[in-house]
Amino acid sequence: MSQTVTPASVPEAAEPVRIAVVSAKTTVVLAVLTLALAAAVGLAAQSGDTSFRLAVPTDVVRLPTVSVPSTATAWIVVVLMAVATAESLRRYLARRPTPLWLVALFAVVGLVGFLAWAAAGGTIPVIGLLAGSLLLAVPLVFGALGGVLGERVGVVNIAIDGQLLLGAFAAAVVASLTGSAWVGVVAAMAAGALVALVLGVFAIRYFVDQVIVGVVLNVLIVGVTSFLFSQVLTENTESLNTPPRLSAVAVPLLGDIPVVGPILFRQSPLVYLLYMTVAVVTYALYRTKWGLRVRAVGEHPKAADTVGIDVIRTRFTTILIAGAVAGAGGAFYTLVSVPAFNREMTGGAGYIALAAVIFGKWDPIRSTLAALLFGFASNLQGVLSVLGSPVPSQFMLMLPYVVTIFAVAGLVGRSRPPAAAGLPYRKG
Amino acid sequence: MTLTPQASPAPEQEEAPRTPADGQWHHVMRTVTSGNALVGVLAVVLAVLVGSILILATDAQVRETAGFLTARPGDFLAASRDAIGGAYGALFRGSIYNTRAADFQTGIRPLTETLKFAGPLIAAGLGVGLAFRTGMFNIGGRGQMLLAGGAAGWVGINLDAPRLVQLPVAVLAGMLAAALWAGLAGVLKARTGAHEVIVTIMLNYVAFYLLFYALSSQSILQAPGTVNPKSLPMDQNAVLPKVLGDRFNLHAGFLLALVAVAAVWWLLNRSALGYRFRAVGENPHAARTAGIDVGRTYVVAMLIAGGLVGLAGVNQVLGTVPSGVSTDLDAGIGFDAITVALLGRSNPLGILGAGLLFGAFKAGGFAMQASEGIPVDIVLVIQSLIVLFIAAPPLVRALFRLPTQEAK
Known part of the structure; x- marks a missing residue:
């Protein structure tokens, strides 16, 4: 099965015009992540608001803390994620790759939704989290x-x-x-x-x-x-x-x-x-x-x-x-x-x-x-374990690593190292 | 990354035709000094020398006497001799034979401890080595061992069955869990091209938290009525039997590791599957051209590699530490296995030897720390130096001014 599942490496002889072969991997991963958040929100709905604190006490100009109803926000995010997945699917069917900005937007929106759901009733110190x-x-x-x-x-x-x-x-x-x-x-x-x-x-x-x-x-x-x-x-x-x-x-x-x-x-x-x-x-x-x-x-x-x-x-x-x-x-x-x-x-x-x-x-x-992503993941663990969340803490803690596996499998895929990496050079 | 850790085994070809001037003795000398065995011995000597320097440099007595080295060199030499002799004497007494024991049975006990420690190192080393031979770097030994320990432990506690059923089922459950866990990395590599180094590292963390969760849930593994993340001890029917009677800790896990060595040797050298492993490891493109399903080979190799590493986890939970599953059951073996596989050049018999050597260091290191107060970490230093020097024959030859190996 190995030769056929990696379309990126198979040149399309039948259609010489179109060289770039698009893989469905990205679309599949986006769909899986969307369904995962929908399942989480659906199965363990949260009540209350989630606050995102955007300022630290020493700021000269202090932005207000944003409060959103957690479940409603999470559902809105699920819808947005579904739209992004649909756009990715549309592009895939048109044999066009999913652009990076769409993936990045998906990730940011999905993260906000996840935090809104996971930290319901609490306050997320956004500045502290990112710093x-x-x-x-x-x-x-x-x-x-x-x-x-x-x-x-x-x-x-x-x-x-x-x-x-x-x-x-x-x-x-x-x-x-x-x-x-x-x-x-x-x-x-x-x-x-x-x-x-x-x-x-x-x-x-x-x-x-x-x-x-x-x-x-x-x-x-x-x-x-x-x-x-x-x-x-x-x-x-x-x-x-x-x-x-x-x-x-x-x-x-x-x-x-x-x-x-x-x-x-x-x-x-x-x-x-x-x-x-x-x-x-x-x-x-x-x-x-x-x-x-x-x-x-x-x-x-x-x-x-x-x-x-x-x-x-x-x-x-x-x-x-x-x-x-x-x-x-x-x-x-x-x-x-x-x-x-x-x-x-x-x-x-x-x-x-x-x-x-x-x-x-x-x-x-x-x-x-x-x-930076790994740094964010390890810091998120700490913040979430303080806030407490509906799922057992161990699953929260393993999440960054699971997401990394998804990202490596779905978005990065076959990576090509420098051609001579690992080879000693003998002159002559 | 290109992975060829077999480190170019030097071709053991006969030298150019000898001239009549070359005596028989000269020929023997030449064969011995240009062979790999001598380099191995010298590598161990060099590593031990460097270890000695570290011990000397940090020994309080030696440093004190070094202050008046010119005035009283005898004191310095005596202190040095005490420090070095004490350290390596303790290492020997802790790993091979305790010369201070009253009877033979007590004296030989350290050797059985060495074998006990060697068992999981050999099994996990085989798992890493097999992946190496197929061109993959399995850093996921820790996670695979943790899941194997969890699965074997669950069966060992909860399956109420006669010994003949419970023990084998527990062993197989552990191996199967680790095989599937490693196989996941193989599938991802084959289907999406995800690099197995990233995936196995990440799976280590995921496995840790999975086991942690299981050990924190009363309904899964946690001992009833407790709050610590630890399980009940193994059912008596699931514990690997002691091989040499109750006086010794050596258990059947070592025998399982020996069986695994034979099985992997046969697999790699005598079976069609092993041939495909090696072909893919040498050159996946050539293997694909030759009609080998490279992706499936990756998956199968990772499944088997994981099963072997799982055997090490089983070894720990059902043999060495049957008092209950915990999240540190791997005891660093998952990473030690990488060095074992490298020292053994990913060859089953080599891994057997390397595992025995490292088992001896492990057993002796604890004895050295207990009796001489030398941190057990010195063992890590010596172990890694041995691997480093053995991997670099030209360096050892240059240091000892040995003749270089003749050109092919």
């Missing part, structure tokens, strides 16, 4: 950017989790020793680059399978940091594991914009560093000579070599930069989130970042958005 999501996404975005850079130059980086963890460790120790959080961030970047260097030596110099090196490095770093934590840090907590924090700083003017300000511009300086990194990585990858070389090496190293690009050196320098980027994300754990290192404190975030890389199709912007 917290952004904060939780910080290590994921840094990790995903590091992953994108590595894979774009042809080195699969499974060691993102290790880079985050060693970055967190280095940031905690160095910031405690020097008393400066920013020196800690630099140390975190150096730690991430160090992991990348080991990855490079094994994967590029000694041709070891990149996936093996990555997985093993993760285990190694869990072992080393936990060992040092138990042996050294716990006995010298005062001097080695009490780093200063990078507390939130409001940007003048921008921070006073209603809604947007508190979400984007009253954050930790690490978040501002994140904005810059996303912009620089995207620009460098697509608009500079260096980026062109990186992508050439990742897609076709032989051709790149032929035109005089030093493949080995390009791969080494790029993964060192990628490692530094991912390592900076590690600083989040010890300088922003909890001001102390603890064993295995990343909790597998590197693997989520890896998922964001693939979800984002190896593109910095899309991967950033995917990482």
Whole structure:
């Protein structure tokens, strides 16, 4: 069955005019999600109003809190979702793909409806929800950017989790020793680059399978940091594991914009560093000579070599930069989130970042958005578990992961990595 | 991602014809030093060396004596010897044979503990390795083990039947649950192209919350009258029997893992299905051209892989920890299995050896922590270094100045 179910890969010989073959996947997923919300609202109808709070107490201009009747709103949303699904179906029947804006609109409207239903009788702090999501996404975005850079130059980086963890460790120790959080961030970047260097030596110099090196490095770093934590840090907590924090700083003017300000511009300086990194990585990858070389090496190293690009050196320098980027994300754990290192404190975030890389199709912007989505999901869990909801909390908690599976299966589909990702390059 | 974790097994071909000047001995030396077995041994030596350095660098006694190293080098050396000897002595006594035991039965107990820990590592390693061979990366071991434990536990508590029925049904229920869970990732990959890495990671979380829900619901798994997310202990009829009598913890789960090794070996090397697995793993496009249904192969491979990982979950719930199902029943084995499969080069016999080695580290690590106060995490460091060095023969050769393998 496999050959026939993937229409995207089957060229239509009978109709040479129409090249793009449209898959029904997106339409099916939209329909399933619409029915799911309708079933939820129908089976467990809620009474009362749901309030969306759009301001925080410190705002200069304070928007009012919006209150809506929860069940009625949810039903309106179900109707809107059904309309969007019908539009997608119409386009599918006309052999046109579902545009991204329709999917995005569907997602936003569906989310509002879901929240209205799930948080009936309560108040959703919209600003806090979104600002917290952004904060939780910080290590994921840094990790995903590091992953994108590595894979774009042809080195699969499974060691993102290790880079985050060693970055967190280095940031905690160095910031405690020097008393400066920013020196800690630099140390975190150096730690991430160090992991990348080991990855490079094994994967590029000694041709070891990149996936093996990555997985093993993760285990190694869990072992080393936990060992040092138990042996050294716990006995010298005062001097080695009490780093200063990078507390939130409001940007003048921008921070006073209603809604947007508190979400984007009253954050930790690490978040501002994140904005810059996303912009620089995207620009460098697509608009500079260096980026062109990186992508050439990742897609076709032989051709790149032929035109005089030093493949080995390009791969080494790029993964060192990628490692530094991912390592900076590690600083989040010890300088922003909890001001102390603890064993295995990343909790597998590197693997989520890896998922964001693939979800984002190896593109910095899309991967950033995917990482933000995961951050939103994990923050939503917290907010919903505080508010309480009609379904058992465990199902609420698993929802983001289920939605991700739906999204990956229905919207992203077969993703194509850079052609040479994972392959060592042997000259000659 | 291209996945070929068999890491280019070096072709074991005979060297170029020998000249008369080459003596027989020289030939033997050359075969030994350019073979893979020596690299394996040296990799272990290197890893242990690095581990020793870590132990020394963090040992209080050693650091103290290092302060006056030039004045009294003897103290430093003695402290170092105590630290290293104590650590590895404890590791040995905890995993192979306790030389301080009064009688043989007590002395050999650590070895049986090693086998007990190795059982689930081998089973789960086979599951990850089989997926590797088919070109897929199964990071979902945790979720598959959790669901297997939940299903096997449910049968083990609630099915009121004679031993001959209840135990096999419980084992099969666990394997089936994990197989379907992993198969879901296979189906999604085959039908929609969803990347199995994302799907299996996400399914880990979903499985965790599913089991958590089951363990929080009195009507499903939660022990009656309690509030903790934990089930009743297993029915006596559903517990895997002890193999060496009640003095030892070793249970039949290890034997099931051995059967699984034989079965997977036969499957991969002797069956048509295994041939299709390997063909798809090597090159899905070529396999498709050759008429192999690649999608169905992915699904079947994930079903079997999940069943094998499920056996590890069953092993935990019905054998090692029969006191009740909990959400930490996987004990990290789902992720350890990835390293086991890599060290075993995704080859059933290799996975057997790697599982035994890691089982020994696990058993010995706890003993080392208890008697010497060295954090058990040092075991993780040594384990991962071994895999890393074994995966990089050229590096080990360069470090020990061994001759390189002759060109084909």
